[in-house]
Amino acid sequence: MAQNERSTIFKGTSASLEGQKGSLILSAGGVSFIPDEGGRGVQIPLERIYAASIEGRILKKLCIVDSSGKRTLFSVPDLDQWKNVLEMAVHIYDALSTKAQPAAQKKPQVATPSAPPAAGTATASNPVTSPVAPPPPVTGSTRGSGIAQTVTKIIQKVPPVYNGQWPSGQDYEQSFQTLKLNLSPSIGKTDGWEAVRNPKNPSWYVHASGNYGSIYKISTGDGKFFALKCFTKKSLSINQRYSSISSYLNSLPNGPECLTHFVYYPEGIKTRKVNGVYFPMLKMEWIDGTTLNQFISAHINEPRLLKTTGNRIVEAAIALQAAGIAHGDLSGDNIIIDGRGKIRFVDYDGMFIPVFRGEKATELGHADFQHPKRNSQTYSEKLDAFSVLVIQLAMQALAVKPELWKKFNADDPDCLILRKPDYLKPSESAVVTELRKTRSRNLKKIIDLLLDYLSKDPLWDGFSLDQIII
Numbered sequence: 001m002a003q004n005e006r007s008t009i010f011k012g013t014s015a016s017l018e019g020q021k022g023s024l025i026l027s028a029g030g031v032s033f034i035p036d037e038g039g040r041g042v043q044i045p046l047e048r049i050y051a052a053s054i055e056g057r058i059l060k061k062l063c064i065v066d067s068s069g070k071r072t073l074f075s076v077p078d079l080d081q082w083k084n085v086l087e088m089a090v091h092i093y094d095a096l097s098t099k100a101q102p103a104a105q106k107k108p109q110v111a112t113p114s115a116p117p118a119a120g121t122a123t124a125s126n127p128v129t130s131p132v133a134p135p136p137p138v139t140g141s142t143r144g145s146g147i148a149q150t151v152t153k154i155i156q157k158v159p160p161v162y163n164g165q166w167p168s169g170q171d172y173e174q175s176f177q178t179l180k181l182n183l184s185p186s187i188g189k190t191d192g193w194e195a196v197r198n199p200k201n202p203s204w205y206v207h208a209s210g211n212y213g214s215i216y217k218i219s220t221g222d223g224k225f226f227a228l229k230c231f232t233k234k235s236l237s238i239n240q241r242y243s244s245i246s247s248y249l250n251s252l253p254n255g256p257e258c259l260t261h262f263v264y265y266p267e268g269i270k271t272r273k274v275n276g277v278y279f280p281m282l283k284m285e286w287i288d289g290t291t292l293n294q295f296i297s298a299h300i301n302e303p304r305l306l307k308t309t310g311n312r313i314v315e316a317a318i319a320l321q322a323a324g325i326a327h328g329d330l331s332g333d334n335i336i337i338d339g340r341g342k343i344r345f346v347d348y349d350g351m352f353i354p355v356f357r358g359e360k361a362t363e364l365g366h367a368d369f370q371h372p373k374r375n376s377q378t379y380s381e382k383l384d385a386f387s388v389l390v391i392q393l394a395m396q397a398l399a400v401k402p403e404l405w406k407k408f409n410a411d412d413p414d415c416l417i418l419r420k421p422d423y424l425k426p427s428e429s430a431v432v433t434e435l436r437k438t439r440s441r442n443l444k445k446i447i448d449l450l451l452d453y454l455s456k457d458p459l460w461d462g463f464s465l466d467q468i469i470i
């Protein structure tokens with residue numbers, strides 16, 4: 001029985017090890033590399049896997065470190081998925097084995113790759129049913145079947161790797177019509193949840209949407225509401241990123257007030273089009289308010305309010321930076337001014353937190369709010385400085401000259417008054433030329449800073465955000 005459970009394959013792809021082509025397979029028994037040409041392969045039992053990471057700057061490889069410190073580097077096509085699923089398997093195994101056994105027995109120290117079973121081939125397209133001989137029983141393992149059995153059960157509950165098309169806003173809209181039938185049972189109690197129709201467009205449930213997701217408002221039946229975000233674009237690292245962000249925000253005793261707490265469900269909601277797959281979902285506080293663009297339009301003739309709101313946005317960004325966080329996509333859409341005038345940042349898809357240092361950014365933010373040289377390497381808690389400068393410049397300029405809104409925004413929900421072409425060629429920009437005519441010393445200071453910044457690195461630290469509060 002134990003042997004059968006150990007032979008259940010969770011993941012298998014083509015891979016290469018030291019130039020040798022073959023298949024990499026994860027089963028409850030551990031990781032096996034089976035060379036296509038036959039011959040000696042590698043078997044690393046689950047209980048001996050210490051860590052999995054992605055290594056290499058240009059040629060990236062999956063690195064598996066065993067309990068003796070030995071590192072084995074595999075080339076695989078789906079690095080992030082391998083790393084995630086291995087980490088998950090090891091965590092589950094460790095948690096269970098620590099419970100089941102005294103810690104001293106946790107990892108055997110003997111570390112020799114065992115000979116592979118007879119060569120078979122698993123392909124990326126058919127990893128589960130390919131005729132690969134099961135990995136051999138793990139020698140030296142005394143725990144064996146009990147834990148392997150539970151690991152098998154738990155890993156089987158891990159959302160399947162879905163490679164098809166991601167649902168559209170329309171697909172989710174259908175799901176919200178019969179919400180309860182489409183929510184994953186893994187969420188827990190959802191009895192009172194009722195989707196609230198959009199008051200501005202009552203035939204729709206969706207309240208707002210962006211490039212990456214749709215936002216729905218849910219009533220809990222007792223006068224309270226929360227927001228659900230469903231994702232319309234595929235992201236390989238979404239599970240790992242949102243789990244890390246959630247843990248980090250929860251670990252901060254006085255988290256920045258501009259952020260909202262959220263719960264991330266790797267398996268959240270299904271759609272009619274894709275049978276049996278639950279897509280991720282984010283549950284968060286419903287923020288009653290208006291986006292920055294709507295706020296400016298509504299208060300364009302209230303210079304004091306525009307001025308203080310600009311300063312508050314800068315203060316919120318300072319608080320984030322002090323907590324080691326950058327939002328990564330501050331824009332007119334992702335800033336909400338709530339009913340009490342408080343600044344709230346939403347949309348954490350591109351967020352930087354300290355544990356992401358050294359990694360690459362997965363998104364580059366809206367180009368009209370980003371330094372033109374920003375790329376995936378631009379990733380630290382300083383990331384927001386340029387966007388904040390662009391936003392503050394607009395707020396303070398509009399407080400002095402409200403007519404700039406009609407002239408340079410012209411109902412464009414994607415920007416305030418400056419756009420990417422203005423950053424690329426400021427000397428030819430009509431809005432920059434107009435802004436430079438100002439006689440306000442404060443405003444001039446911000447414009448000069450922005451022009452200076454354009455010739456610097458996107459993470460330039462030649463100024464601090466408190467200098468632009470005016």
Ligand SMILES: Nc1ncnc2c1ncn2[C@@H]1O[C@H](COP(=O)(O)OP(=O)(O)O)[C@@H](O)[C@H]1O
Pocket residue numbers: 207208209210211212213214215227229260284285286287288291333334346347348349
């Ligand atoms: N918690 C929330 N409460 C109320 N409205 C929200 C909330 N989160 C997002 N929104 C609104 O929904 C819009 C789209 O959500 P967002 O997370 O920015 O999606 P995307 O990643 O596609 O840009 C936002 O611009 C904002 O107006």
Ligand SMILES: [Mg+2]
Pocket residue numbers: 210211333334346347
């Ligand atoms: Mg957004």
